[in-house]
Amino acid sequence: MPKLEPHTYPAIAFDGVSKRYGATAAIDAVTLEVPHGQFVALVGGSGAGKTTLLKTINALIAPDAGVVRVEGRPTAEVEPPELRRGIGYVFQEIGLFPHLTVARNIAITPRLLGWSEADIAARVAELLDLVALPREFAARKPDALSGGQRQRVGVARALAARPKVMLMDEPFGALDPVTRAALGEDYRRLHETLNLTTVMVTHDVMEAALLADRIVVMKAGAVVADDTPRALLAGHADPDVAAMMQTPRRQAERIEALIHG
Amino acid sequence: MDERVAAAFALLPDYLGWHMALSASALGLGILISLPLAVLASRFQAVRWPVLGVASFAQTIPSLALLALFFPLLLALSSLTKAWFGTTIPALGFLPALLALTIYSMLPILRNTVAGLQGIDPAAREAAKGVGMTPLQSLFQIELPLAAPVIMAGIRTAAVWTIGSATLATPVGQTSLGNYIFSGLQTENWVYVLFGCAASAALALIADALLGLIETGLGKGDPRRWLTGGLVLLIGIAAGVAPLALHSSKPAYVVGAKNFSEQYILAELMKYRLEKEGAVVTAKEDLGSSFAYSALRTGEIDAYVDYSGTLWANILKRTDNPGRMAVLAGLGTDLKTRDGVIVLGTLGFENAYALAMRRDRAEALGIHSLDDLAQHAGELTMGGDLEFFSRPEWTALVGAYGLNFKAKKQYQPTFMYRALGSGDADVISAFSSDGRIAADDLVILTDPRGALPPYDAVILLSPQKANDPRLRRALAGLVGSIPVKAMQTANYSVDRDADKQTPRQAALALAKVIKR
Ligand SMILES: Nc1ncnc2c1ncn2[C@@H]1O[C@H](COP(=O)(O)OP(=O)(O)OP(=O)(O)O)[C@@H](O)[C@H]1O
Numbered sequence: 001m002p003k004l005e006p007h008t009y010p011a012i013a014f015d016g017v018s019k020r021y022g023a024t025a026a027i028d029a030v031t032l033e034v035p036h037g038q039f040v041a042l043v044g045g046s047g048a049g050k051t052t053l054l055k056t057i058n059a060l061i062a063p064d065a066g067v068v069r070v071e072g073r074p075t076a077e078v079e080p081p082e083l084r085r086g087i088g089y090v091f092q093e094i095g096l097f098p099h100l101t102v103a104r105n106i107a108i109t110p111r112l113l114g115w116s117e118a119d120i121a122a123r124v125a126e127l128l129d130l131v132a133l134p135r136e137f138a139a140r141k142p143d144a145l146s147g148g149q150r151q152r153v154g155v156a157r158a159l160a161a162r163p164k165v166m167l168m169d170e171p172f173g174a175l176d177p178v179t180r181a182a183l184g185e186d187y188r189r190l191h192e193t194l195n196l197t198t199v200m201v202t203h204d205v206m207e208a209a210l211l212a213d214r215i216v217v218m219k220a221g222a223v224v225a226d227d228t229p230r231a232l233l234a235g236h237a238d239p240d241v242a243a244m245m246q247t248p249r250r251q252a253e254r255i256e257a258l259i260h261g
Numbered sequence: 262m263d264e265r266v267a268a269a270f271a272l273l274p275d276y277l278g279w280h281m282a283l284s285a286s287a288l289g290l291g292i293l294i295s296l297p298l299a300v301l302a303s304r305f306q307a308v309r310w311p312v313l314g315v316a317s318f319a320q321t322i323p324s325l326a327l328l329a330l331f332f333p334l335l336l337a338l339s340s341l342t343k344a345w346f347g348t349t350i351p352a353l354g355f356l357p358a359l360l361a362l363t364i365y366s367m368l369p370i371l372r373n374t375v376a377g378l379q380g381i382d383p384a385a386r387e388a389a390k391g392v393g394m395t396p397l398q399s400l401f402q403i404e405l406p407l408a409a410p411v412i413m414a415g416i417r418t419a420a421v422w423t424i425g426s427a428t429l430a431t432p433v434g435q436t437s438l439g440n441y442i443f444s445g446l447q448t449e450n451w452v453y454v455l456f457g458c459a460a461s462a463a464l465a466l467i468a469d470a471l472l473g474l475i476e477t478g479l480g481k482g483d484p485r486r487w488l489t490g491g492l493v494l495l496i497g498i499a500a501g502v503a504p505l506a507l508h509s510s511k512p513a514y515v516v517g518a519k520n521f522s523e524q525y526i527l528a529e530l531m532k533y534r535l536e537k538e539g540a541v542v543t544a545k546e547d548l549g550s551s552f553a554y555s556a557l558r559t560g561e562i563d564a565y566v567d568y569s570g571t572l573w574a575n576i577l578k579r580t581d582n583p584g585r586m587a588v589l590a591g592l593g594t595d596l597k598t599r600d601g602v603i604v605l606g607t608l609g610f611e612n613a614y615a616l617a618m619r620r621d622r623a624e625a626l627g628i629h630s631l632d633d634l635a636q637h638a639g640e641l642t643m644g645g646d647l648e649f650f651s652r653p654e655w656t657a658l659v660g661a662y663g664l665n666f667k668a669k670k671q672y673q674p675t676f677m678y679r680a681l682g683s684g685d686a687d688v689i690s691a692f693s694s695d696g697r698i699a700a701d702d703l704v705i706l707t708d709p710r711g712a713l714p715p716y717d718a719v720i721l722l723s724p725q726k727a728n729d730p731r732l733r734r735a736l737a738g739l740v741g742s743i744p745v746k747a748m749q750t751a752n753y754s755v756d757r758d759a760d761k762q763t764p765r766q767a768a769l770a771l772a773k774v775i776k777r
Pocket residue numbers: 021024025026044045046047048049050051052053
């Protein structure tokens with residue numbers, strides 16, 4: 001295949017993608033395009049199909065029907081390891097390897113790609129700075145880190161091989177609100193400076209509204225809403241979506257009321 | 262130091278070296294086979310149950326039996342390879358011991374590896390995929406390292422089992438620390454038995470400790486620990502096995518012995534006479550009674566002493582008793598045409614199976630012959646050695662005299678005489694050349710119906726060495742030169758409790774009696 005001109009195609013495209021587990025449709029005929037440089041938040045209730053949709057992008061899950069394209073190429077036509085080495089993935093359960101040091105965890109994909117040891121060492125140092133972790137942490141094992149520090153390592157590992165696409169599955173779940181907000185803002189800056197395309201799954205509508213350029217709402221495997229945060233906060237035809245988008249706004253109003261009496 | 266302890270220490274380099282070589286290679290082979298098998302088993306349900314099932318089944322076979330079973334298997338294989346490639350494979354010694362112990366070591370490694378791999382957090386496996394690993398990269402970089410502590414625990418268990426069971430390699434002709442135990446048991450040399458047990462236990466404990474160090478090292482991800490453990494282990498094995506390589510001048514002759522005192526003495530005697538001719542000789546002792554002839558036939562040993570009646574019944578499968586001379590003549594021609602085995606000649610004494618009783622007990626009951634015994638058998642307990650009741654001689658006795666005892670018990674020969682002394686047995690299967698018959702004042706019951714075949718001790722030569730002049734010259738002098746009294750004395754000097762002699766000392770004393 002000849003090398004494609006950049007941005008001739010969207011970074012990620014779903015075309016009628018479905019995945020069933022027995023009777024339940026985990027994703028149901030999803031068609032969606034994510035242009036380069038966009039930050040998309042994928043929201044919806046538990047079991048809505050967010051993780052499943054995300055995993056079809058790097059072929060951790062193969063759809064039953066439809067085609068997923070990354071940079072215009074159908075993922076089914078690329079060797080899965082090759083595809084995944086070009087896409088950063090931050091797991092819902094973090095997924096750091098407990099027997100490897102922080103440095104080795106971060107270096108894992110560059111090493112698979114055959115980078116030189118010198119390049120790897122430089123990259124590890126650079127990434128620790130980037131996610132604001134002290135360099136001494138390089139020699140530690142994951143179990144000697146706090147939850148927030150581990151999340152940062154997870155982000156650093158996903159970024160290590162300089163992917164252009166980042167997939168994040170509730171990357172800041174299980175963190176206290178302060179750390180969570182700080183990490184979110186840090187990551188949004190990285191998204192800008194590194195010129196990434198990001199799809200982030202989150203439960204938190206407030207987080208989605210504050211970080212993303214676009215919010216995609218899923219329900220029972222289908223996309224029920226897809227718009228900018230501003231437009232969705234203004235209201236939506238689906239009452240569930242409207243109610244969900246009301247939550248951050250109502251919270252903000254109550255906080256306002258508390259402060260001003 | 263006690264003389265026997267000193268003698269035990271002198272044998273240690275050889276025994277320990279072989280024991281370590283055997284257990285280390287069995288464990289190594291077990292790991293090499295088990296790990297890939299376990300990886301497949303953890304991936305595929307269809308592989309898992311057959312593999313674990315077969316390994317568990319093999320584990321239930323008593324280890325001594327498993328070792329013994331490899332002998333006929335290898336013998337059959339050997340005749341196949343001879344037919345196809347013109348070479349035989351050894352059916353006795355290192356190979357059968359190695360194979361049996363390897364199989365024995367596999368179950369704990371298989372089980373733990375499967376459990377270790379299946380116990381890995383699925384998130385870790387998915388993460389390995391997610392960062393772009395191929396299935397093999399995931400296996401080697403993530404799954405096996407994560408399962409390593411559990412796998413090592415399995416290897417530890419296997420190591421302890423293997424080192425313990427390796428003592429059982431002795432009866433199939435492989436030197437090991439079991440040589441102390443088996444020959445010690447036979448000659449009632451408890452110092453040897455204890456020495457062998459202690460040495461094997463110490464070896465197992467040390468191996469376990471070193472493997473444990475590797476296990477915790479892997480668990481904690483501390484390379485210093487597992488490298489130290491591994492290095493000490495390797496150096497230890499090398500140091501233990503080195504003495505074997507140092508004095509491994511290949512022996513020109515191997516003499517065999519079954520597993521009782523008379524056989525040890527005669528093997529030492531043959532060895533001594535060959536050494537006087539300037540030959541390098543080793544002895545393969547403690548061969549199971551049925552292994553000895555096969556070992557000779559296949560050339561794994563060059564000479565040993567067997568008994569005419571035993572060969573007649575067990576090898577030629579004859580049930581008739583045409584008389585002493587006819588049996589000897591028949592053996593001479595039949596063994597030669599059948600297997601190319603040469604009967605060099607008789608030693609001059611018989612070691613017949615005979616039924617013996619304590620003199621006081623026999624006189625009280627008025628028993629002199631087997632006919633008399635049959636009258637009283639219903640009130641008496643018969644003690645036999647471990648093979649007696651399954652031998653054709655027993656069938657012949659029962660057929661001729663209709664013996665029907667109150668109870669039958671089996672004993673290791675040493676304990677059989679004790680049982681007779683203590684009254685636990687009233688009649689035992691004795692050997693006529695046993696020194697304990699005279700010493701314990703036992704009477705041999707006469708055999709008026711001639712049910713028991715003759716048991717002249719004969720020297721047998723292997724087909725390969727049938728015409729070896731040095732072997733013939735060295736052993737020919739023994740023909741007809743050992744009267745039964747001399748053999749009884751020699752046997753008793755080894756079997757008695759006080760002033761015990763080693764088989765070598767008894768053989769040298771016997772050599773002095775022989776005129777030629
Ligand atoms: N391996 C599987 N086997 C069977 N059903 C599955 C499997 N994986 C997911 N599902 C089902 O598919 C549906 C979507 O699951 P998915 O993990 O995508 O939800 P989610 O939106 O990520 O939920 P959460 O917010 O709780 O993580 C659920 O009903 C789930 O039970």
